[in-house]
Amino acid sequence: MNSRLKYIFVLVCLFVMGSTSSYASSEEHSSEGEKSLNVKELILDHLADSYQWHITTWGDHPIVVSLPVIVKGENSGWNVFSAARFDHGHSAYKGFYIAQEGDYKGKIVEKNASGDEIRPWDISITKNAFALLVCSIITLVLIMSVARWYKKNSTAESPKAPKGFIGFMEMFIMSVNDDIIKPCVGKNYKKFAPYLLTTFFFIFINNIAGLIPIFPFGATVTGNIAVTLVLALFTLVIVNIFGTKEYWKEVFWPEVPTWLKPIMIPIEIVGVFTKPFALMIRLFANILAGHSIVLGLVCLIFLTVKLGVAINSSMTVVSVVLTIFISFVEILVAYIQAYVFTMLSAVFIGLAQAEPHHAKKHE
Structure with a gap:
């Protein structure tokens, strides 16, 4: 019985260490340029949905799983592509990009004829x-x-x-x-x-x-x-x-x-x-x-x-x-x-x- 409890305890510790290292890597990435840690933003970012699954960071290279994006734009119709096209949210692809702020923060948006950000039909596998x-x-x-x-x-x-x-x-x-x-x-x-x-x-x-x-x-x-x-x-x-x-x-x-x-x-x-x-x-x-x-x-x-x-x-x-x-x-x-x-x-x-x-x- 004691050996089983020790085994369970070790597993939980490994899970905690794994999650801690994941959070630590994100914190290090966000603290570049000597920025102070924003706890509220960090927690909300980890709990929010996303188009890529961040696993860990190896050195300076983030290891992520890019999920399929399925969107229907106002003019371009249906588009299917990998979320890797967004380069972790820093690039646009076929007029679509991930909003970094505002009401649609973290969501895929595009701009209409008036230059306003709008949400396309989005049925992506997040x-x-x-x-x-x-x-x-x-x-x-x-x-x-x-x-x-x-x-x-x-x-x-x-x-x-x-x-x-x-x-x-x-x-x-x-x-x-x-x-x-x-x-x-x-x-x-x-x-x-x-x-x-x-x-x-x-x-x-x-x-x-x-x-x-x-x-x-x-x-x-x-x-x-x-x-x-x-x-x-x-x-x-x-x-x-x-x-x-x-x-x-x-x-x-x-x-x-x-x-x-x-x-x-x-x-x-x-x-x-x-x-x-x-x-x-x-x-x-x-x-x-x-x-x-x-x-x-x-x-x-x-x-x-x-x-x-x-x-x-x-x-x-x-x-x-x-x-x-x-x-x-x-x-x-x-x-x-x-x-x-x-x-x-x-x-x-x-x-x-x-x-x-x-x-x-x-x-």
């Missing part, structure tokens, strides 16, 4: 999009491998009890199904279990992948509000499409005194949208905050460089120790946030499955 595809493939492979084993085992002459990876996945899946979905949704839980299980594993795998600073992982996918928005919209659609008549009656004609109905009806209607909104913000804010804390702790090393060797050395130790601690906490948070999102989605779906009071009495 860092977050690529990480999303990788994690989606991993999720599919994991789930389909389990499903394939059970399909083969069900037709075998002598079925075997699952063990190893399959046994672990069964325990994981059944814990989510029995502890979250079944009690929160109610008797119709089997109808919604596929969606809720998929949501849980999708969020969990993306959260864990975001903690691994090795290509093709390390992107803050669930810290992107567009991703959490889509997940919340799925829950919103499912809740309201499969909502019962009693659910809609409680929204548009709640059982309250008549004089309270003009007040309660707008509140209930607003509540239909605030529930998924809370899902979106909760997941986005918690994941983004965790990554921001880690980046902020790493920045302490560089902020204290000018305060002397003693202070800088002590702050470096404090920074590394706290970063390792937060990394362990983030592993727990990765599970908790997937758990909470799935649980709240199941609760909202369960509330939408409300039945008439007389039907509940007959059960």
Whole structure:
């Protein structure tokens, strides 16, 4: 047991050192010309989406993976090319370039006939999009491998009890199904279990992948509000499409005194949208905050460089120790946030499955 803990601790330390070196290389690049470190800008740059995946810097040469750019310009139509054409954002290609400031900072823009910067139709495979595809493939492979084993085992002459990876996945899946979905949704839980299980594993795998600073992982996918928005919209659609008549009656004609109905009806209607909104913000804010804390702790090393060797050395130790601690906490948070999102989605779906009071009495 002790050897396993040591092995896990060494892995986490390597991840932290890898991420620290990545941040350090970016800081060194940004500090050319004796510029002071802008912590806010550094953190936002690392958390932002991009068209190239910066892995590390070897000497003065940055090692990056250039992703495909797919844009439709105002006059040039559709164009497909590598992000390497932008030379890390310093060059333009076919009239397209990456804005360095303004509302479109970090995004591909072009200039119209009036000379104003405008956004083309942009469906490029960015860092977050690529990480999303990788994690989606991993999720599919994991789930389909389990499903394939059970399909083969069900037709075998002598079925075997699952063990190893399959046994672990069964325990994981059944814990989510029995502890979250079944009690929160109610008797119709089997109808919604596929969606809720998929949501849980999708969020969990993306959260864990975001903690691994090795290509093709390390992107803050669930810290992107567009991703959490889509997940919340799925829950919103499912809740309201499969909502019962009693659910809609409680929204548009709640059982309250008549004089309270003009007040309660707008509140209930607003509540239909605030529930998924809370899902979106909760997941986005918690994941983004965790990554921001880690980046902020790493920045302490560089902020204290000018305060002397003693202070800088002590702050470096404090920074590394706290970063390792937060990394362990983030592993727990990765599970908790997937758990909470799935649980709240199941609760909202369960509330939408409300039945008439007389039907509940007959059960």
